[in-house]
Amino acid sequence: MIESLLYPSLNSASEFINTSLRIKKFILCCGLFSVEYVGRSSSTLGLGERVLIIKGDGSVLVHRSKGYEPINWQPSGCIIRCEVEDDKMIVFSERRRPKEFLKAVFDKVYIVFSTSLIDNAKFLMGPSEEKFYSILFKHPEFIEKGLRLTSKQKSLSAGVVDFTGVDGNGNYVFVEVKRRTAGVDAVKQLDKYIRSQPTKFRGILCAPSITKPALSLLEKKGYTFRKLDLNRISKLLTIEPFEETLDKHL
Amino acid sequence: MIESLLYPSLNSASEFINTSLRIKKFILCCGLFSVEYVGRSSSTLGLGERVLIIKGDGSVLVHRSKGYEPINWQPSGCIIRCEVEDDKMIVFSERRRPKEFLKAVFDKVYIVFSTSLIDNAKFLMGPSEEKFYSILFKHPEFIEKGLRLTSKQKSLSAGVVDFTGVDGNGNYVFVEVKRRTAGVDAVKQLDKYIRSQPTKFRGILCAPSITKPALSLLEKKGYTFRKLDLNRISKLLTIEPFEETLDKHL
DNA sequence: GCGCTTAGCCGCTCA
DNA sequence: TGAGCGGTTAAGCGC
Numbered sequence: 432m433i434e435s436l437l438y439p440s441l442n443s444a445s446e447f448i449n450t451s452l453r454i455k456k457f458i459l460c461c462g463l464f465s466v467e468y469v470g471r472s473s474s475t476l477g478l479g480e481r482v483l484i485i486k487g488d489g490s491v492l493v494h495r496s497k498g499y500e501p502i503n504w505q506p507s508g509c510i511i512r513c514e515v516e517d518d519k520m521i522v523f524s525e526r527r528r529p530k531e532f533l534k535a536v537f538d539k540v541y542i543v544f545s546t547s548l549i550d551n552a553k554f555l556m557g558p559s560e561e562k563f564y565s566i567l568f569k570h571p572e573f574i575e576k577g578l579r580l581t582s583k584q585k586s587l588s589a590g591v592v593d594f595t596g597v598d599g600n601g602n603y604v605f606v607e608v609k610r611r612t613a614g615v616d617a618v619k620q621l622d623k624y625i626r627s628q629p630t631k632f633r634g635i636l637c638a639p640s641i642t643k644p645a646l647s648l649l650e651k652k653g654y655t656f657r658k659l660d661l662n663r664i665s666k667l668l669t670i671e672p673f674e675e676t677l678d679k680h681l
Numbered sequence: 682m683i684e685s686l687l688y689p690s691l692n693s694a695s696e697f698i699n700t701s702l703r704i705k706k707f708i709l710c711c712g713l714f715s716v717e718y719v720g721r722s723s724s725t726l727g728l729g730e731r732v733l734i735i736k737g738d739g740s741v742l743v744h745r746s747k748g749y750e751p752i753n754w755q756p757s758g759c760i761i762r763c764e765v766e767d768d769k770m771i772v773f774s775e776r777r778r779p780k781e782f783l784k785a786v787f788d789k790v791y792i793v794f795s796t797s798l799i800d801n802a803k804f805l806m807g808p809s810e811e812k813f814y815s816i817l818f819k820h821p822e823f824i825e826k827g828l829r830l831t832s833k834q835k836s837l838s839a840g841v842v843d844f845t846g847v848d849g850n851g852n853y854v855f856v857e858v859k860r861r862t863a864g865v866d867a868v869k870q871l872d873k874y875i876r877s878q879p880t881k882f883r884g885i886l887c888a889p890s891i892t893k894p895a896l897s898l899l900e901k902k903g904y905t906f907r908k909l910d911l912n913r914i915s916k917l918l919t920i921e922p923f924e925e926t927l928d929k930h931l
Numbered sequence: 932g933c934g935c936t937t938a939g940c941c942g943c944t945c946a
Numbered sequence: 947t948g949a950g951c952g953g954t955t956a957a958g959c960g961c
Contacts, residue, residue, distance in 0.1 A: 433711065433791045437685065457746050459709070459732070461683065461796060471954040473807030479800030482709070482734075488747040496707050496798035497738040499756045500941060506749045506956065531954070541683045542794055546711060548746035550729030556939090558723050662939080665723040721939040749956060756941070781939075810952065836945085840950065864935070870951095892934060937958080943951085 435544035441520040444540040448485075448513040448522070451545035455487035460522075462540040466493055466503045470531025476502060483522060483535055485511055487548075491524045491533055505533050555610070557661040563610055564593065566667050567637075571596065573664060574606060574637050574657050589627035590620065602633045610661075613638035615645045622652055685794035691770040694790040698735075698763040698772070701795035705737035710772075712790040716743055716753045720781025726752060733772065733785055735761055737798075741774045741783055755783050813860050814843065816914055817887070821846065823914065824856060824887050824907050839877035840870065852883045860909075863888035868898045875904075 436447055444460065451458045460483045466476040476493075481502070484492040488507040495502045509524045520537040558566065564583060571578040577599025585592050594606035607613075607621040613636055625632045634654030641649070641656050649656055686697055694710065701708045710733045716726040726743075731752070734742040739761060743753040759774045770787040814833055821828040827849025835842050844856035857871040863886055875882045884904030889911050891899070899906055 433687065435685075435687065435792060437683065457732070459711075461709075461794070461798075465802070468954075469807075474954080475805045477802030477804075479802035480796070480798045481800055482707070482798070484732075484744065486744075486747055490747070490749050492744075492749070494734065494736075494742075495800050497736055497740070497757065498942085499740045499742070499754055500955095502804060504749055504954080506954090507747065529954090541796065542685060544711070544792055546730070546791065548711075548730045548732070550731055550745050552715070552727030552729035554724065554726045554752060556722065556724050559725060662722055665719075665939090666721065718939075724939080750940090754939085756939095779939090807954090841945095862934085866935090894934080933961085935958100935960085938956090940955085941953090943953105944949100946947105946949090 433544055433546045435542065436540075437542050439540055439543060441515050441518065441537060441540060444537070444543050445513050445515045445520050447543055447545070452485070452511055452513065456545040457487055457548045458485040458543070458545045459483070460485075460537075460540060460543040462537050462542075464535050464537040464539075466536075467534045468503050468532070470526065470533075471529055474503065478538065480541075485522070485524075489524075491522075493533075493535065503533060505531060509533075557610065557665045560610065563664070564608065566664055567608060568594065570664075570667065573659065574635065575599075575655075578604065580606070587624055587627055589623050592624045598633060603630065604633045604635055606635045606637055608659075609636070609638035611639060613641045613645055613656075615642070615648055617641075618645050618648045618652065618654070621654060625654075683794055683796045685792065686790075687792055689790055689793060691765050691768065691787065691790060694787070694793050695763050695765045695770050697793055697795070702735070702761055702763065706795040707737055707798045708735040708793070708795045709733070710735075710787075710790060710793040712787050712792075714785050714787040714789075716786075717784045718753050718782070720776065720783075721779055724753065728788060730791075735772070735774075739774075741772075743783075743785065753783060755781060759783075810858075810860055813858060813914065817858060818844065823909065824885065825849075825905075828854065830856075837874055837877055839873045842874045848883060853880065854883045854885055856885045856887055858909075859886070859888035860911075861889060863891045863895050863906075865892070865895045865898055867891075868895050868902065868904070871904060872902055 463480050465478045468474045482494045489509040490507040491505040492501040493503040505524050505526050509526045511524045513522045522535040524533040568580055568583050571580045580594045580596040582595045585595050592605050593608040596604045598604050605624050609617050621634045621636055625634050637657045637659055639659045639661050713730050715728045718724045732744045738757040739759040740757040741755040742751040745752050755774050755776050759776045761774045763772045772785040774783040818830055818833050821830045830844045830846040832845045835845050842855050843858045846854045848854050855874050859867050871884045871886055875884050885907055887907045887909050889909045891906050
């Protein structure tokens with residue numbers, strides 16, 4: 432749900448912002464204003480048209496017409512207030528530690544809106560699950576030097592093992608892969624697969640990180656943990672799917 | 682001049698955005714969308730309510746409800762396009778070097794506006810590292826009594842040393858300056874410069890304070906720490922007219 | 932809390 | 947174009 436005001440008076444804009452601040456909404460205000468900042472450093476920015484963003488967590492951003500970076504900002508946790516004085520609308524933001532202040536003085540407000548921005552989506556760094564497995568299958572050296580993979584997503588009676596292979600010493604290997612921190616359940620899964628086999632398999636658990644309990648269980652069982660560098664892997668992601676989509680529309 | 686659409690259809694929003702892109706306006710679009718990014722790294726962000734900003738210089742920002750930083754972005758210079766397909770509005774952004782792509786897929790657009798953001802104001806930054814250097818260069822006694830500085834920001838093969846000089850006892854000196862607490866990296870930097878020289882140099886690390894690990898490394902290397910009195914130095918900087926404005930609001 | 936490391940760091944300067 | 951480096955770096959993690 433969006434509420435917005437187009438070309439409001441400074442008084443209505445101020446009232447609107449204060450109401451939205453109280454219920455910690457995302458607020459965006461575009462207008463003609465100047466900015467002063469003092470804290471770790473200090474700065475002054477003369478009058479101009481720009482955009483002020485106040486987030487529900489108390490972060491503040493001032494964006495000009497160019498560039499990735501905000502020209503002025505405060506990180507989350509600030510206390511923000513808005514008022515009208517001498518025909519100017521003033522947004523005042525205070526950070527406690529380190530002590531910092533930011534002041535935006537509006538001559539005019541062109542548009543102001545606020546909304547709750549309901550957003551519970553997960554942000555996943557790195558490739559999608561499917562992509563991820565196919566990359567590792569092609570590049571087993573990311574798991575372990577000398578490792579050769581013979582099958583992926585192989586069905587066993589006990590479940591589906593991510594990879595089977597042979598390590599540099601000729602041992603047969605089962606690999607369980609997790610895209611995120613591996614917990615005890617991941618170790619149990621791996622253990623289940625290996626114990627379902629009549630012959631001996633080495634166990635490798637491969638994940639960006641592992642919890643302490645999971646690691647001790649893993650060691651107790653005699654399996655190996657291999658750390659995954661997600662960034663290195665995502666660099667191998669081809670941009671082909673994007674290029675195709677782009678080409679189609681050019 | 683602001684143009685805006687509240688709860689537009691995806692088709693109108695797309696048309697609006699393309700028109701605004703053509704004349705390089707600042708565009709802001711708030712809605713329900715997902716984001717995919719592939720390039721130096723890669724990421725996927727599921728469906729959620731957030732804000733997409735496209736600037737006239739071809740920078741792109743995706744802001745969620747929290748935090749200073751955008752969750753996804755592209756720096757300036759991107760080629761951006763918008764279209765509707767299968768009841769989704771898609772914003773594509775392509776960066777040439779390095780090759781990177783960002784795709785925002787909108788289910789709904791709540792508000793979209795565009796404007797020119799005329800802003801020619803000067804941005805004046807307070808005392809920066811550079812300012813510090815010039816003051817210290819003029820007042821080497823702040824670093825050490827009897828010190829004479831011979832050059833600043835001198836390029837070596839190993840990097841750029843803040844000051845070179847001669848101390849009261851006639852020793853050649855390299856000075857590394859930090860305007861905040863110096864950490865181990867500052868000591869390493871100084872060490873690197875000195876070790877790159879065939880002749881002997883005394884090392885001085887000059888900062889308001891130093892961390893414990895940094896100090897012990899410094900002593901082990903036989904260099905000197907000199908405390909920088911920020912208050913004394915700031916008196917030589919232009920006085921900020923901001924303090925009084927602050928007082929009024931506190 | 933402090934201090935250290937990382938980042939799709941960004942953006943600048945200079946060889 | 948690439949490397950080095952500062953930044954109101956911010957943000958996360960360990961102690």
